[in-house]
Amino acid sequence: MTQTMMKTDFRREPVYIAVLALLLIAGFFLPSWLRFLLQTALAGGLVALGVAIQMRAGLVNFGQGLYYCLGGYAVGLLSAKLGITDVFVLLASAVVVALLAGALLGLLLARYREIFYAMLSLAVSMILYGVLVKAAALGSTDGFNVPPVTYLGWLPEREIRADVVYTLAAVLVVVSCLVVARYLRSGAGMLCEAVAENEIRLEYLGASPKRIVFFVIVTAAGISGLGGGLLAISTGHVDPLMTNWTTSGGFVFVALLAGRGSTIAPVIGFFLLELVQTYALDIAPNAWQMILGAVMLAAILLLPGGLWSLIDRRGKA
Amino acid sequence: MTQTPILTTEGLEKRFGGVVAARDISVALHAGETVAVIGSNGAGKTTFVNMVTGYLKPSAGKISFRGRDITGMSPRDTARAGIRRSFQISQIFPELTALENAMIAEIAALETKGSLSSHAITDARMHAARGVLARFGLEKFADTRVATLPQGVKKQLDIAMAAVDDPAVILLDEPTSGVSVDEKISMMESVITPLMNGEGTVLFIEHDMDIVSRFASRTIAFYEGTILADGPTEEVLRNDEVRKYVIGGTAHA
Amino acid sequence: MLKFTAIMLDGLNYSAWLFLVAVGLTLIYGVMRILNIAHGAFYAIGAYVCASTLGLYYGAGLPEALAFLAMGLVALIAGVVLGLAVERGVLRFLYGKDEVLMVLVTYALFLILGDAVKLIWGVESYFVYQPYAYFGFVEIGGLPYQVYDLLMVVLAVVLGVALWFWLERSRMGRMTTAVVADREISAAMGINVKRIFATTFAIGTFFAVVGGAVTAPKIAVTPGIGVEVIILAFAVVVIGGLGSIPGAAIGAVFAGYARALSVHLAPEFELFAIYAVMAAVLAVRPHGLFAKVSGRKI
Structure with a gap:
């Protein structure tokens, strides 16, 4: 009964288990460069998922890279500057830092919608960018390197380090997708949709759209922070580009294209974007953004009723 | 009616700039009542509902619900307190x-x-x-x-x-507007009957006097922002002033 | 005391600059309901076009004093051509679409134009300091100050007043104001909304281009200069209220002095200071100082 009712059905745990199995098996066969790309895309995919969650509530966040960056820098600072190397402590810190930032910003942003929400979140992420670029102690535009992590005291041999990180990333990302899927199909997820559709009705039912949006912001911040932490651990490096608006724009683009069907879709979408980007940057290093922009424009112009209608549901009551 | 009213308004007033949309609205609603509100367009019916449900802040006057002052409360808080509403445009x-x-x-x-x-x-x-x-x-x-x-x-x-x-009180803003004439009664039956089965107070704004006399035991007639008459439906609908200003007015509206 | 004078003068200069780059953004939003992220790219293009033109100009050994005329002319041409190309080429197909969608569209345009700049001008920096140095210094309260920076203030005031006159006094301008007030009624009254949109967009673009052009002599013109501009301009128009031209002026003064104060007292927090002012304003007026708040109807 439940399954037929929900327009978007996430009650498919086996799908997530299958995806995880596939990722883990693929880990053995993929050439290392591709697996590395996949791994970083998994990390970034979580941020795209964070953007997608907000889109459910009708909100477009143009600065989600903020939490990505905060998560990454939290891991980087703790390990490189304070010598904490345990991966679980580091990732937990990344999530906590992002959650706190999300809560703080949520207080400001939860009352805004539409372009105000989009632009204010963009602006805040660019402030962080501006601060980091000027922070010489943190390597300015170059960022800094993150030392290898340990796993409850175990430092894997150099040869298998990449395998271990990959496995960890795959497990955490798929589990996160599953958790988000559960969140979205819960009452909280339904309230998100309700915010996108008719806030007035919600208020007269006694619910608080502002509070719902606040929770969406915080949730999205948390998983994006995890993504940032995973990226820092995967690449052993963080830099301010993580919170640059072109990074955030990529997340928005992927979330828009991925649609509402599955929480895995943004992750896969982000992988494809990274793949295209890798080739595009090889062929035409100064035209990648142009290509991305042109594809975005084409998608919007040619599919006017398609993609956008997925989030533009406001005020049609 | 000796029991304490569940919802009362005392001297409610709403001005928009120089325009007085509602003036001296004093009403007491009791638990379990079904009340119709009639009046031509602009008589202050929706303004009244909007004030009670927190959409509009009264310029003067007081609203009490279960003995508690709820004047100026937000829509959300009034909803939480137990006052819910439906809308003219769903x-x-x-x-x-x-x-x-x-x-x-x-x-x-x-x-x-x-x-x-x-x-x-x-x-x-x-x-x-x-x-x-x-x-x-x-x-x-x-x-x-x-x-x-x-x-x-x-x-x-x-x-x-x-x-x-x-909810303890439910206010329906023109539940039958936009519904074809021959469906109005069946529509009202399908909503009012289940509502009346509860213990709650039902107040609805209505233009069709046939529906009013069929479903409401009590009727409040609004005219130019004030209450013209308030009492048992039959009496109110027979009231000369109501016939002249309200029913005569709506018949052609 | 010198520091105080410096803050006062720099604040004035920053305000003028912010007004130039922000007023086009708010004008376009007010009339067309498009928050044009590509505005930052227009600014960058203005800076590059100016740098290239002046490079050629000085290369040809033409009289230095007339370089400013060349700057103005080039900015005008570039602004109108660029504005009309974007409006006619892309935006007009999307009128009436959701505002957030338009942010995405103009973001895509920003990306495209940003790379176009790199393809045309390369990634090297351009320097054209001559106009900046041309006027020399003047001493104000014991502080030597660039005359060019003071002239920027004059330019901002002149252009701002011109824009105001156009809106208030000209037929076209008054029709534009009518469109802002109520586009449906305006269209019904026979006002040619399409023409007004095209004109507005060209004027708004012109302001961005001028902003870039007059800034070019003061900076190293490099890829990426447009990003900061859109972020700052957005803060300015939000402080003043999106779509309000007096708001842009007030917002520019707020942000300009916030920036001047922080540059002189706590330089690391430059961008932060402007946004702190914005956050403070939003805390009191959630949609800016001059915003018309439209109540939700039920």
């Missing part, structure tokens, strides 16, 4: 199914009780949401996207959502 979640709409109303009602953690969509809650639809004869639309439903059904759903969790 306010629903158009892209979702009727069942999802009812479900959201259920979850929102739970939220008002502060049970934040219990957001899971359990079978019990699903059942409750289906129960809401069934109560208003909407179960056949459970899986239909509500944007595609006819106007009357949308309004029924709007009312059904307001009625979730049996």
Whole structure:
């Protein structure tokens, strides 16, 4: 009964288990460069998922890279500057830092919608960018390197380090997708949709759209922070580009294209974007953004009723 | 009527700039009453409902609910306190199914009780949401996207959502507007009957005197922002002034 | 005391600059309901076009004093051509679409134009300091100050007043104001909304281009200069209220002095200071100082 009712059905745990199995098996066969790309895309995919969650509530966040960056820098600072190397402590810190930032910003942003929400979140992420670029102690535009992590005291041999990180990333990302899927199909997820559709009705039912949006912001911040932490651990490096608006724009683009069907879709979408980007940057290093922009424009112009209608549901009551 | 009223307004007034939309509105509603509000357009009916449900802040006067002053409370807080409303233009979640709409109303009602953690969509809650639809004869639309439903059904759903969790007072703003003449009575029956079965107070704004006399035991007539008459429906509808200013006015409206 | 004078003068200069780059953004939003992220790219293009033109100009050994005329002319041409190309080429197909969608569209345009700049001008920096140095210094309260920076203030005031006159006094301008007030009624009254949109967009673009052009002599013109501009301009128009031209002026003064104060007292927090002012304003007026708040109807 439940399954037929929900327009978007996430009650498919086996799908997530299958995806995880596939990722883990693929880990053995993929050439290392591709697996590395996949791994970083998994990390970034979580941020795209964070953007997608907000889109459910009708909100477009143009600065989600903020939490990505905060998560990454939290891991980087703790390990490189304070010598904490345990991966679980580091990732937990990344999530906590992002959650706190999300809560703080949520207080400001939860009352805004539409372009105000989009632009204010963009602006805040660019402030962080501006601060980091000027922070010489943190390597300015170059960022800094993150030392290898340990796993409850175990430092894997150099040869298998990449395998271990990959496995960890795959497990955490798929589990996160599953958790988000559960969140979205819960009452909280339904309230998100309700915010996108008719806030007035919600208020007269006694619910608080502002509070719902606040929770969406915080949730999205948390998983994006995890993504940032995973990226820092995967690449052993963080830099301010993580919170640059072109990074955030990529997340928005992927979330828009991925649609509402599955929480895995943004992750896969982000992988494809990274793949295209890798080739595009090889062929035409100064035209990648142009290509991305042109594809975005084409998608919007040619599919006017398609993609956008997925989030533009406001005020049609 | 010796029992204490559940909702009272004393000397409510609303001005928009120099225009007085409502003046000296004093009403006492009792538990279990079904009250009709009549009056031509601009007589202050919707202004009254909007003030009671917190959409408009009164310029003067006081609103009390269960002995508590709720003047100037937000829509959300009045809803939480137990005053719910439906809308003249139905306010629903158009892209979702009727069942999802009812479900959201259920979850929102739970939220008002502060049970934040219990957001899971359990079978019990699903059942409750289906129960809401069934109560208003909407179960056949459970899986239909509500944007595609006819106007009357949308309004029924709007009312059904307001009625979730049996609010103490429910205010219906023109429940039959936009519904064809021959469907008005059956529509009212399908919404009023389940509402009257509860203990709650029902107040509805209505232009059709046939419906008023059929469904309301008490009627309040508005004219130019003030109350012209308030009493048993039969008396009010026979009142000369009401006949002259209100019924005469609406007959051609 | 010198520091105080410096803050006062720099604040004035920053305000003028912010007004130049922000007023086009708010004008376009007010009339067309498009928050044009590509505005930053227009600014960058203005800077590049100016740098290239002046490079050629000085290369040809033409009289230095007339370089400013060349700057103005080039900015005008570039602004109108660029504005009309974007409006006619892309935006007009999307009128009436959701505002957030338009942010995405103009973001895509920003990306495209940003790379176009790199393809045309390369990634090297351009320097054209001559106009900046041309006027020399003047001493104000014991502080030597660039005359060019003071002239920027004059330019901002002149252009701002011109814009105001156009809106208030000209037929076209008054029709534009009418469109802002109520586009449906305006269209019904026979006002040619399409023409007004095209004109407005060209004027708004012109302001961005001028902003870039007059800034070019003061900076190293490099890829990426447009990003900061859109972020700052957005803060300015939000402080003043999106779509309000007096708001842009007030917002520019707020942000300009916030920036001047922080540059002189706590330089690391430059961007932060402007946004702190914005956050403070939003805390009191959620949609800016001059915003018309439209109540939700039920």
